[in-house]
Amino acid sequence: MGVAPFRAKLRSAGAAEPIIALSEVSLWLGGREILQDVTLALGRGEFVCVVGPSGCGKTTLLRLMAGLLRPDSGSVTYNGRPVTAPANDVALIFQDYTKALLPWRSAAGNVSLALEARGVRKADRRPQILDLLEKVGLTQHADKFPGQLSGGMQQRLQIARCLAQGPSVLLMDEPFGALDAMTRQGLQDEVLNLVASSGTSALFVTHDLEEAIYLGDRVIALHPNPGRVAQVFEVGLPRPRDQLSTRELPAFLKLRRALFDFVQEHEH
Protein backbone atom coordinates (compact mmCIF):
# COMPACT_ATOMS: atom_id res chain seq x y z
CA MET A 1 0.00 0.00 0.00
CA GLY A 2 2.98 2.28 0.40
CA VAL A 3 1.56 3.55 3.66
CA ALA A 4 4.83 3.51 5.57
CA PRO A 5 6.87 5.93 3.39
CA PHE A 6 3.82 8.16 3.07
CA ARG A 7 3.55 8.34 6.83
CA ALA A 8 7.27 8.91 7.20
CA LYS A 9 7.05 11.91 4.92
CA LEU A 10 4.14 13.31 6.88
CA ARG A 11 5.99 12.78 10.11
CA SER A 12 8.95 14.81 9.07
CA ALA A 13 6.56 17.56 8.05
CA GLY A 14 4.74 17.18 11.35
CA ALA A 15 6.83 19.50 13.41
CA ALA A 16 6.52 22.25 10.85
CA GLU A 17 2.79 21.87 10.36
CA PRO A 18 1.00 20.86 13.55
CA ILE A 19 -2.68 19.96 13.36
CA ILE A 20 -3.24 20.66 17.06
CA ALA A 21 -0.87 22.87 19.04
CA LEU A 22 -0.77 23.93 22.67
CA SER A 23 1.26 26.99 23.48
CA GLU A 24 2.15 27.83 27.09
CA VAL A 25 -1.17 26.49 28.30
CA SER A 26 -2.06 26.76 31.99
CA LEU A 27 -5.27 25.60 33.58
CA TRP A 28 -6.70 25.83 37.06
CA LEU A 29 -9.56 23.68 38.29
CA GLY A 30 -11.07 24.02 41.74
CA GLY A 31 -8.26 26.24 43.00
CA ARG A 32 -5.55 23.83 41.90
CA GLU A 33 -3.14 24.30 39.02
CA ILE A 34 -3.62 21.25 36.80
CA LEU A 35 -1.43 22.23 33.86
CA GLN A 36 1.47 24.69 33.86
CA ASP A 37 2.96 26.23 30.72
CA VAL A 38 2.41 23.21 28.53
CA THR A 39 3.67 23.59 24.99
CA LEU A 40 3.34 20.68 22.60
CA ALA A 41 2.17 19.91 19.11
CA LEU A 42 0.57 17.02 17.31
CA GLY A 43 1.86 16.82 13.75
CA ARG A 44 -0.37 15.97 10.82
CA GLY A 45 -0.49 12.17 10.48
CA GLU A 46 1.55 11.73 13.63
CA PHE A 47 0.85 9.27 16.45
CA VAL A 48 1.83 10.82 19.80
CA CYS A 49 1.51 9.10 23.15
CA VAL A 50 1.33 10.92 26.47
CA VAL A 51 2.44 9.16 29.64
CA GLY A 52 2.73 10.24 33.23
CA PRO A 53 1.64 9.38 36.74
CA SER A 54 -1.89 10.11 37.94
CA GLY A 55 -2.40 13.77 38.69
CA CYS A 56 -0.21 14.92 35.82
CA GLY A 57 -3.18 16.29 33.86
CA LYS A 58 -3.16 13.78 31.00
CA THR A 59 -6.92 13.66 30.75
CA THR A 60 -7.20 17.43 31.14
CA LEU A 61 -4.77 17.82 28.25
CA LEU A 62 -7.06 15.74 26.02
CA ARG A 63 -10.14 17.64 27.10
CA LEU A 64 -8.43 20.91 26.20
CA MET A 65 -7.54 19.56 22.78
CA ALA A 66 -11.10 18.32 22.29
CA GLY A 67 -12.49 21.74 23.11
CA LEU A 68 -14.34 20.53 26.22
CA LEU A 69 -12.23 22.87 28.37
CA ARG A 70 -10.72 26.31 27.75
CA PRO A 71 -7.26 27.20 29.05
CA ASP A 72 -6.83 29.95 31.65
CA SER A 73 -3.80 31.21 29.80
CA GLY A 74 -1.95 30.27 26.65
CA SER A 75 -3.61 29.00 23.49
CA VAL A 76 -4.92 25.80 21.96
CA THR A 77 -5.17 25.84 18.18
CA TYR A 78 -6.61 23.38 15.71
CA ASN A 79 -5.47 23.87 12.11
CA GLY A 80 -4.07 27.22 13.20
CA ARG A 81 -7.39 28.49 14.63
CA PRO A 82 -8.09 28.84 18.37
CA VAL A 83 -10.23 26.03 19.80
CA THR A 84 -13.39 27.42 21.42
CA ALA A 85 -15.74 24.43 21.15
CA PRO A 86 -15.50 20.78 20.09
CA ALA A 87 -14.83 20.43 16.35
CA ASN A 88 -16.83 17.70 14.67
CA ASP A 89 -13.80 16.12 13.01
CA VAL A 90 -11.89 15.76 16.27
CA ALA A 91 -12.97 12.51 17.91
CA LEU A 92 -12.50 11.64 21.56
CA ILE A 93 -12.43 8.03 22.80
CA PHE A 94 -13.18 7.79 26.51
CA GLN A 95 -11.75 5.15 28.80
CA ASP A 96 -15.10 4.39 30.46
CA TYR A 97 -16.89 2.98 27.43
CA THR A 98 -19.81 1.79 29.59
CA LYS A 99 -20.64 5.40 30.38
CA ALA A 100 -19.83 6.82 26.97
CA LEU A 101 -22.14 4.52 25.00
CA LEU A 102 -25.90 5.07 24.89
CA PRO A 103 -27.33 2.01 26.65
CA TRP A 104 -30.75 2.42 25.04
CA ARG A 105 -29.37 2.31 21.50
CA SER A 106 -28.12 -0.80 19.71
CA ALA A 107 -24.55 -0.99 18.43
CA ALA A 108 -25.78 0.27 15.04
CA GLY A 109 -27.77 3.02 16.79
CA ASN A 110 -24.71 4.21 18.69
CA VAL A 111 -22.71 4.54 15.47
CA SER A 112 -25.71 6.21 13.89
CA LEU A 113 -25.64 8.95 16.53
CA ALA A 114 -22.40 10.36 15.13
CA LEU A 115 -23.81 10.29 11.61
CA GLU A 116 -27.01 11.98 12.79
CA ALA A 117 -24.93 14.71 14.43
CA ARG A 118 -23.16 15.24 11.11
CA GLY A 119 -26.52 15.54 9.34
CA VAL A 120 -26.11 12.41 7.21
CA ARG A 121 -29.47 11.56 5.60
CA LYS A 122 -31.29 8.54 6.98
CA ALA A 123 -31.08 6.54 3.75
CA ASP A 124 -27.30 7.01 3.61
CA ARG A 125 -26.65 5.98 7.19
CA ARG A 126 -27.24 2.21 7.03
CA PRO A 127 -24.43 1.33 4.59
CA GLN A 128 -21.98 3.59 6.45
CA ILE A 129 -22.92 2.03 9.78
CA LEU A 130 -22.40 -1.50 8.46
CA ASP A 131 -19.11 -0.49 6.90
CA LEU A 132 -17.85 1.00 10.19
CA LEU A 133 -19.02 -1.97 12.26
CA GLU A 134 -17.22 -4.26 9.84
CA LYS A 135 -14.04 -2.24 10.29
CA VAL A 136 -14.07 -2.94 14.03
CA GLY A 137 -15.31 -6.52 13.66
CA LEU A 138 -18.80 -6.03 15.09
CA THR A 139 -20.88 -6.92 12.04
CA GLN A 140 -22.47 -9.84 13.88
CA HIS A 141 -23.49 -7.63 16.79
CA ALA A 142 -25.13 -4.68 15.02
CA ASP A 143 -28.48 -5.16 16.76
CA LYS A 144 -27.16 -5.88 20.25
CA PHE A 145 -27.26 -3.31 23.01
CA PRO A 146 -23.97 -2.20 24.64
CA GLY A 147 -24.92 -4.04 27.82
CA GLN A 148 -24.89 -7.30 25.87
CA LEU A 149 -21.33 -6.78 24.56
CA SER A 150 -18.02 -7.60 26.25
CA GLY A 151 -15.72 -4.79 27.37
CA GLY A 152 -13.47 -5.14 24.34
CA MET A 153 -16.44 -5.09 21.99
CA GLN A 154 -17.88 -2.02 23.70
CA GLN A 155 -14.60 -0.18 23.28
CA ARG A 156 -14.53 -1.25 19.60
CA LEU A 157 -18.02 0.14 19.28
CA GLN A 158 -16.92 3.46 20.72
CA ILE A 159 -14.04 3.51 18.23
CA ALA A 160 -16.49 2.84 15.40
CA ARG A 161 -18.65 5.74 16.57
CA CYS A 162 -15.61 8.02 16.62
CA LEU A 163 -14.64 6.89 13.12
CA ALA A 164 -18.18 7.78 12.01
CA GLN A 165 -17.26 11.39 12.71
CA GLY A 166 -14.78 11.12 9.85
CA PRO A 167 -12.10 12.44 12.19
CA SER A 168 -8.86 14.16 11.22
CA VAL A 169 -7.71 13.74 14.80
CA LEU A 170 -8.32 10.84 17.14
CA LEU A 171 -7.86 11.65 20.83
CA MET A 172 -7.77 8.60 23.08
CA ASP A 173 -7.94 8.70 26.88
CA GLU A 174 -6.48 5.46 28.25
CA PRO A 175 -8.87 3.60 25.97
CA PHE A 176 -7.62 0.13 26.83
CA GLY A 177 -6.91 0.72 30.53
CA ALA A 178 -9.88 -1.35 31.68
CA LEU A 179 -9.29 -4.30 29.33
CA ASP A 180 -7.37 -7.53 29.82
CA ALA A 181 -3.92 -7.95 28.26
CA MET A 182 -4.93 -10.09 25.28
CA THR A 183 -7.84 -7.87 24.29
CA ARG A 184 -5.63 -4.84 24.74
CA GLN A 185 -2.93 -6.08 22.36
CA GLY A 186 -5.52 -6.95 19.73
CA LEU A 187 -7.04 -3.49 19.98
CA GLN A 188 -3.63 -1.79 19.86
CA ASP A 189 -3.00 -3.36 16.46
CA GLU A 190 -6.50 -2.52 15.27
CA VAL A 191 -6.04 1.13 16.20
CA LEU A 192 -2.65 1.24 14.46
CA ASN A 193 -4.22 -0.23 11.30
CA LEU A 194 -7.18 2.12 11.36
CA VAL A 195 -4.97 5.15 11.88
CA ALA A 196 -2.52 4.07 9.19
CA SER A 197 -5.22 3.38 6.60
CA SER A 198 -7.07 6.65 7.20
CA GLY A 199 -4.09 8.96 7.69
CA THR A 200 -5.61 10.26 10.93
CA SER A 201 -3.46 12.04 13.49
CA ALA A 202 -3.65 10.47 16.93
CA LEU A 203 -2.95 11.49 20.49
CA PHE A 204 -3.02 8.58 22.89
CA VAL A 205 -2.96 8.95 26.67
CA THR A 206 -1.86 5.94 28.68
CA HIS A 207 -0.08 5.02 31.88
CA ASP A 208 1.34 1.87 30.25
CA LEU A 209 4.86 2.80 29.10
CA GLU A 210 5.28 -0.18 26.77
CA GLU A 211 1.96 0.56 25.13
CA ALA A 212 3.10 4.13 24.55
CA ILE A 213 6.35 3.01 22.87
CA TYR A 214 4.62 0.32 20.84
CA LEU A 215 2.03 2.71 19.41
CA GLY A 216 3.75 6.07 19.16
CA ASP A 217 6.00 8.04 16.87
CA ARG A 218 6.79 10.15 19.90
CA VAL A 219 6.19 9.70 23.61
CA ILE A 220 5.65 12.78 25.74
CA ALA A 221 6.25 12.27 29.46
CA LEU A 222 4.54 14.61 31.90
CA HIS A 223 5.44 15.71 35.44
CA PRO A 224 2.66 15.81 38.02
CA ASN A 225 1.46 18.58 40.36
CA PRO A 226 1.14 20.74 38.38
CA GLY A 227 1.26 18.90 35.06
CA ARG A 228 4.00 19.99 32.69
CA VAL A 229 6.02 18.46 29.90
CA ALA A 230 9.04 16.68 31.34
CA GLN A 231 10.64 15.02 28.36
CA VAL A 232 9.90 13.97 24.79
CA PHE A 233 11.12 10.61 23.49
CA GLU A 234 11.43 10.02 19.75
CA VAL A 235 10.43 6.41 19.10
CA GLY A 236 11.53 5.84 15.52
CA LEU A 237 10.69 2.14 15.46
CA PRO A 238 9.83 0.73 12.02
CA ARG A 239 6.19 0.33 10.97
CA PRO A 240 4.10 -1.74 10.64
CA ARG A 241 4.72 -2.86 14.18
CA ASP A 242 4.32 -6.36 15.49
CA GLN A 243 3.41 -7.40 19.00
CA LEU A 244 6.26 -9.93 19.19
CA SER A 245 9.11 -8.72 17.01
CA THR A 246 8.75 -4.99 17.66
CA ARG A 247 8.78 -5.56 21.39
CA GLU A 248 11.99 -7.58 21.03
CA LEU A 249 13.89 -4.92 19.08
CA PRO A 250 16.93 -3.52 20.91
CA ALA A 251 15.68 -0.01 20.20
CA PHE A 252 12.36 -0.87 21.87
CA LEU A 253 14.10 -2.27 24.93
CA LYS A 254 16.41 0.70 25.14
CA LEU A 255 13.52 3.13 25.04
CA ARG A 256 11.64 1.05 27.56
CA ARG A 257 14.62 1.25 29.89
CA ALA A 258 14.97 4.98 29.40
CA LEU A 259 11.29 5.62 30.09
CA PHE A 260 11.21 3.38 33.17
CA ASP A 261 14.34 5.06 34.53
CA PHE A 262 12.83 8.43 33.87
CA VAL A 263 9.60 7.56 35.68
CA GLN A 264 11.45 6.09 38.68
CA GLU A 265 13.63 9.14 38.93
CA HIS A 266 10.61 11.42 39.03
CA GLU A 267 8.40 9.27 41.19
CA HIS A 268 8.73 11.53 44.22
Next chain:
Amino acid sequence: MKGWIIPVSLLILAEAFARIHGIASDSLASPSQILVAAWEILLDGSLLTRASQTLLAALSGLAIGGGLGLFLAVVLGLVPPLARLLRYPIEAFRPIPSIATLPIVLMIYGFGYRMEIAVIAFACFWPVLIIGQSAIAGIEPRLIEVSRVLGLNFFGRATKIALPAAMPRLFLAFRQAAAVSLIVAVTAEIAMNPQGLGFELMAAQSSLRPQVMFAILLYVGLIGWSLNALLLALQRRLFSFAAAAKVSA
Protein backbone atom coordinates in the same frame (compact mmCIF):
# COMPACT_ATOMS: atom_id res chain seq x y z
CA MET B 1 -50.09 -19.85 45.88
CA LYS B 2 -49.28 -19.25 49.56
CA GLY B 3 -50.16 -15.58 49.17
CA TRP B 4 -53.81 -16.58 48.63
CA ILE B 5 -54.25 -18.56 51.85
CA ILE B 6 -54.91 -15.66 54.21
CA PRO B 7 -57.20 -13.54 51.99
CA VAL B 8 -59.31 -16.54 50.93
CA SER B 9 -59.72 -17.86 54.46
CA LEU B 10 -60.64 -14.37 55.67
CA LEU B 11 -63.31 -14.19 52.99
CA ILE B 12 -64.70 -17.60 53.99
CA LEU B 13 -64.69 -16.56 57.64
CA ALA B 14 -66.51 -13.31 56.85
CA GLU B 15 -69.11 -15.16 54.80
CA ALA B 16 -69.61 -17.78 57.53
CA PHE B 17 -69.90 -15.09 60.18
CA ALA B 18 -72.46 -13.16 58.15
CA ARG B 19 -74.59 -16.28 57.50
CA ILE B 20 -74.52 -17.58 61.07
CA HIS B 21 -75.41 -14.23 62.65
CA GLY B 22 -77.60 -13.17 59.76
CA ILE B 23 -76.34 -9.59 59.92
CA ALA B 24 -78.66 -6.93 58.62
CA SER B 25 -76.36 -3.96 58.88
CA ASP B 26 -76.27 -0.47 57.39
CA SER B 27 -72.49 -0.54 57.23
CA LEU B 28 -71.48 -4.14 56.56
CA ALA B 29 -72.26 -6.71 53.91
CA SER B 30 -71.30 -10.33 53.35
CA PRO B 31 -68.80 -11.18 50.61
CA SER B 32 -71.49 -12.90 48.57
CA GLN B 33 -73.78 -9.86 48.78
CA ILE B 34 -70.90 -7.66 47.65
CA LEU B 35 -70.19 -9.93 44.71
CA VAL B 36 -73.85 -9.88 43.67
CA ALA B 37 -73.90 -6.09 43.93
CA ALA B 38 -70.67 -5.89 41.92
CA TRP B 39 -72.25 -8.04 39.22
CA GLU B 40 -75.43 -5.94 39.18
CA ILE B 41 -73.75 -2.55 38.83
CA LEU B 42 -71.60 -4.03 36.10
CA LEU B 43 -74.69 -5.20 34.20
CA ASP B 44 -76.86 -2.11 34.58
CA GLY B 45 -74.12 0.11 33.17
CA SER B 46 -73.91 2.45 36.15
CA LEU B 47 -70.39 1.27 36.95
CA LEU B 48 -69.18 1.89 33.43
CA THR B 49 -70.58 5.43 33.39
CA ARG B 50 -69.10 6.33 36.77
CA ALA B 51 -65.76 4.62 36.17
CA SER B 52 -65.29 6.32 32.82
CA GLN B 53 -66.01 9.70 34.46
CA THR B 54 -63.37 9.06 37.11
CA LEU B 55 -60.86 7.71 34.64
CA LEU B 56 -61.41 10.55 32.18
CA ALA B 57 -60.78 13.10 34.92
CA ALA B 58 -57.79 11.22 36.34
CA LEU B 59 -56.07 10.67 32.99
CA SER B 60 -56.74 14.22 31.75
CA GLY B 61 -55.37 15.62 34.99
CA LEU B 62 -52.37 13.30 34.75
CA ALA B 63 -51.72 14.35 31.16
CA ILE B 64 -52.00 18.08 31.88
CA GLY B 65 -50.24 18.19 35.26
CA GLY B 66 -47.67 15.54 34.34
CA GLY B 67 -47.02 17.17 30.98
CA LEU B 68 -46.44 20.59 32.53
CA GLY B 69 -44.28 19.04 35.24
CA LEU B 70 -42.18 17.20 32.67
CA PHE B 71 -41.74 20.29 30.54
CA LEU B 72 -40.66 22.41 33.50
CA ALA B 73 -38.38 19.63 34.78
CA VAL B 74 -36.52 19.46 31.45
CA VAL B 75 -36.22 23.24 31.18
CA LEU B 76 -35.03 23.62 34.77
CA GLY B 77 -32.71 20.62 34.37
CA LEU B 78 -31.01 22.11 31.33
CA VAL B 79 -31.01 25.75 32.52
CA PRO B 80 -29.65 25.71 36.10
CA PRO B 81 -29.94 29.49 36.73
CA LEU B 82 -33.71 29.24 36.17
CA ALA B 83 -33.85 26.30 38.59
CA ARG B 84 -32.15 28.40 41.27
CA LEU B 85 -34.58 31.25 40.62
CA LEU B 86 -37.64 29.03 41.03
CA ARG B 87 -36.39 27.02 43.97
CA TYR B 88 -38.24 28.86 46.72
CA PRO B 89 -41.55 29.30 44.89
CA ILE B 90 -41.53 25.56 44.20
CA GLU B 91 -40.74 24.73 47.80
CA ALA B 92 -43.54 27.03 48.96
CA PHE B 93 -46.26 25.58 46.73
CA ARG B 94 -45.32 21.93 46.79
CA PRO B 95 -46.44 21.06 50.35
CA ILE B 96 -50.00 22.35 49.75
CA PRO B 97 -52.27 19.28 49.88
CA SER B 98 -53.98 19.15 46.50
CA ILE B 99 -57.38 18.57 48.09
CA ALA B 100 -57.00 21.85 49.98
CA THR B 101 -57.21 23.67 46.65
CA LEU B 102 -60.66 22.17 46.04
CA PRO B 103 -62.70 25.12 47.43
CA ILE B 104 -60.71 27.64 45.38
CA VAL B 105 -60.90 25.59 42.21
CA LEU B 106 -64.62 25.09 42.78
CA MET B 107 -65.10 28.87 42.90
CA ILE B 108 -63.28 29.21 39.59
CA TYR B 109 -64.77 26.33 37.61
CA GLY B 110 -67.91 25.19 39.47
CA PHE B 111 -68.85 21.53 39.59
CA GLY B 112 -67.85 19.17 36.81
CA TYR B 113 -64.85 17.89 34.95
CA ARG B 114 -62.88 21.12 34.82
CA MET B 115 -62.57 21.57 38.56
CA GLU B 116 -61.76 17.92 39.14
CA ILE B 117 -59.15 17.86 36.37
CA ALA B 118 -57.58 21.07 37.70
CA VAL B 119 -57.13 19.59 41.18
CA ILE B 120 -55.74 16.32 39.78
CA ALA B 121 -53.38 18.25 37.50
CA PHE B 122 -52.12 20.23 40.50
CA ALA B 123 -51.51 17.00 42.40
CA CYS B 124 -49.74 15.26 39.47
CA PHE B 125 -47.59 18.27 38.61
CA TRP B 126 -45.36 18.02 41.71
CA PRO B 127 -44.13 14.43 41.70
CA VAL B 128 -43.32 14.64 37.98
CA LEU B 129 -41.53 17.98 38.42
CA ILE B 130 -39.49 16.89 41.44
CA ILE B 131 -38.56 13.39 40.26
CA GLY B 132 -38.12 14.69 36.72
CA GLN B 133 -35.70 17.39 37.84
CA SER B 134 -33.52 14.92 39.70
CA ALA B 135 -33.75 12.53 36.72
CA ILE B 136 -32.38 15.19 34.37
CA ALA B 137 -29.75 16.20 36.92
CA GLY B 138 -28.75 12.55 37.31
CA ILE B 139 -27.87 12.02 33.65
CA GLU B 140 -24.38 10.58 33.23
CA PRO B 141 -22.16 13.65 32.59
CA ARG B 142 -20.06 11.57 30.19
CA LEU B 143 -23.08 11.33 27.87
CA ILE B 144 -23.40 15.11 27.80
CA GLU B 145 -19.71 15.30 26.85
CA VAL B 146 -20.23 12.69 24.15
CA SER B 147 -23.01 14.80 22.69
CA ARG B 148 -20.76 17.86 22.72
CA VAL B 149 -17.84 16.08 21.11
CA LEU B 150 -20.13 14.65 18.43
CA GLY B 151 -21.38 18.18 17.77
CA LEU B 152 -25.08 17.59 18.48
CA ASN B 153 -27.11 20.81 18.62
CA PHE B 154 -29.27 21.75 21.64
CA PHE B 155 -32.39 20.09 20.27
CA GLY B 156 -30.49 16.90 19.43
CA ARG B 157 -28.93 16.91 22.87
CA ALA B 158 -32.35 17.19 24.53
CA THR B 159 -34.13 14.60 22.39
CA LYS B 160 -31.34 12.11 21.67
CA ILE B 161 -29.43 12.23 24.94
CA ALA B 162 -31.19 13.94 27.86
CA LEU B 163 -34.75 12.63 27.47
CA PRO B 164 -33.90 9.00 26.68
CA ALA B 165 -31.23 8.94 29.40
CA ALA B 166 -33.70 10.23 31.97
CA MET B 167 -36.61 8.22 30.58
CA PRO B 168 -36.62 5.28 33.03
CA ARG B 169 -36.88 7.65 35.98
CA LEU B 170 -39.30 9.97 34.21
CA PHE B 171 -41.49 6.95 33.65
CA LEU B 172 -41.29 6.14 37.33
CA ALA B 173 -42.44 9.69 38.03
CA PHE B 174 -45.46 9.15 35.80
CA ARG B 175 -46.33 5.89 37.49
CA GLN B 176 -46.36 7.64 40.86
CA ALA B 177 -48.39 10.49 39.42
CA ALA B 178 -50.87 7.99 37.95
CA ALA B 179 -51.51 6.51 41.39
CA VAL B 180 -51.91 10.03 42.79
CA SER B 181 -54.33 10.98 40.02
CA LEU B 182 -56.73 8.18 40.90
CA ILE B 183 -56.58 8.92 44.62
CA VAL B 184 -57.25 12.60 44.10
CA ALA B 185 -60.02 11.94 41.57
CA VAL B 186 -61.98 9.70 43.93
CA THR B 187 -61.31 12.04 46.86
CA ALA B 188 -62.54 15.08 44.95
CA GLU B 189 -65.66 13.15 43.97
CA ILE B 190 -66.30 12.05 47.54
CA ALA B 191 -65.75 15.54 48.91
CA MET B 192 -67.55 17.66 46.35
CA ASN B 193 -67.85 16.76 42.73
CA PRO B 194 -71.15 15.00 41.93
CA GLN B 195 -69.80 12.50 39.39
CA GLY B 196 -67.58 9.43 39.10
CA LEU B 197 -66.94 6.49 41.40
CA GLY B 198 -66.39 8.66 44.48
CA PHE B 199 -69.81 10.19 44.13
CA GLU B 200 -71.39 6.78 43.55
CA LEU B 201 -69.66 5.57 46.68
CA MET B 202 -71.23 8.40 48.70
CA ALA B 203 -74.62 7.78 47.08
CA ALA B 204 -74.50 4.10 48.07
CA GLN B 205 -73.55 5.05 51.60
CA SER B 206 -76.32 7.58 52.05
CA SER B 207 -78.93 5.23 50.59
CA LEU B 208 -77.77 2.54 53.03
CA ARG B 209 -76.55 0.03 50.47
CA PRO B 210 -73.26 -1.16 52.01
CA GLN B 211 -72.93 -4.04 49.54
CA VAL B 212 -72.84 -1.51 46.64
CA MET B 213 -70.39 0.64 48.56
CA PHE B 214 -67.99 -2.26 49.01
CA ALA B 215 -68.48 -3.38 45.40
CA ILE B 216 -67.42 0.08 44.19
CA LEU B 217 -64.46 0.01 46.53
CA LEU B 218 -63.51 -3.30 44.95
CA TYR B 219 -63.66 -1.75 41.48
CA VAL B 220 -61.65 1.32 42.52
CA GLY B 221 -58.92 -1.00 43.74
CA LEU B 222 -59.13 -3.04 40.57
CA ILE B 223 -58.82 0.06 38.36
CA GLY B 224 -55.81 1.32 40.32
CA TRP B 225 -54.17 -2.07 40.08
CA SER B 226 -54.80 -2.35 36.32
CA LEU B 227 -53.51 1.16 35.68
CA ASN B 228 -50.26 0.32 37.45
CA ALA B 229 -49.98 -3.07 35.72
CA LEU B 230 -50.52 -1.39 32.36
CA LEU B 231 -47.79 1.16 33.02
CA LEU B 232 -45.45 -1.55 34.29
CA ALA B 233 -45.97 -3.60 31.12
CA LEU B 234 -45.33 -0.49 29.03
CA GLN B 235 -42.19 0.20 31.05
CA ARG B 236 -40.85 -3.29 30.38
CA ARG B 237 -41.53 -2.91 26.68
CA LEU B 238 -39.96 0.54 26.42
CA PHE B 239 -36.85 -0.19 28.43
CA SER B 240 -36.11 -3.68 27.17
CA PHE B 241 -32.46 -2.66 26.72
CA ALA B 242 -32.02 -2.50 30.47
CA ALA B 243 -33.52 -5.95 30.92
CA ALA B 244 -31.39 -7.30 28.08
CA ALA B 245 -28.27 -5.95 29.77
CA LYS B 246 -29.23 -7.65 33.02
CA VAL B 247 -29.79 -11.01 31.33
CA SER B 248 -26.38 -11.03 29.68
CA ALA B 249 -24.55 -9.75 32.76
